[in-house]
């Protein structure tokens with residue numbers, strides 16, 4: 001469904017973790033709006049397949065840049081490269097993450113630090129790197145993917161939950177710092193989204209049914225359900241919205 005948000009057509013959009021899951025739906029969704037999309041991911045095969053699947057279907061084929069977001073120098077270089085390839089960056093979607101489970105008793109400092117390098121640290125450094133490009137274009141929008149997981153008292157992922165709560169704090173701070181530059185910063189908190197990874201690792205049929213029973217809407221949420229809210233927060237339709245969080249969970253909370 002192209003052209004819901006005409007201001008996104010031709011806009012430079014950088015998406016982290018765009019190779020699979022929700023990120024892949026976002027790459028396809030922004031591309032369908034006519035945006036110029038670049039995405040960063042370590043999953044090379046899936047990312048290349050995604051680009052190939054969009055060939056001939058979108059006005060601007062997305063640009064894939066293999067990047068490990070735990071490496072901040074590589075992230076900075078990728079942002080510079082993306083800005084040149086897209087002719088500027090007006091939207092940043094901080095989406096990449098890895099929701100590993102970890103035992104309270106056995107977490108060590110190295111594990112904690114690596115978990116936060118995957119789930120939190122790159123959000124800040126991506127924003128820091130894109131800000132000059134957004135200022136040069138007269139403003140921009142940053143959307144960070146947090147999670148309702150940090151609100152659910154889930155004991156099996158303390159480092160991930162802390163990172164996802166941190167994204168909300170970071171959203172508020174960046175909104176305050178970058179608002180004078182007309183850069184808006186918001187966060188989306190997805191609920192239970194049945195991506196391939198979730199189905200493979202964490203959510204079997206029984207768990208999915210239990211989750212759906214807790215939602216007001218009695219259906220599975222799919223990656224595509226995250227696209228509309230993200231397009232909205234990235235576009236001028238939300239021009240006066242910043243420092244906010246949007247829960248997209250089918251009414252689980």
Ligand SMILES: NC(=O)c1ccc[n+]([C@@H]2O[C@H](COP(=O)([O-])OP(=O)(O)OC[C@H]3O[C@@H](n4cnc5c(N)ncnc54)[C@H](O)[C@@H]3O)[C@@H](O)[C@H]2O)c1
Nearest residue numbers: 017020021022041042043068069095096097145147190193
């Ligand atoms: N799926 C859900 O139910 C759910 C629920 C709440 C929040 N979220 C959040 O939504 C976002 C997307 O979730 P998803 O389910 O699509 O995740 P996913 O694990 O399916 O995809 C994440 C992407 O990030 C990439 N990635 C991971 N580590 C990377 C690294 N070091 N460098 C570069 N890329 C890396 C992966 O290769 C993958 O393509 C995440 O921020 C997640 O925390 C998801």
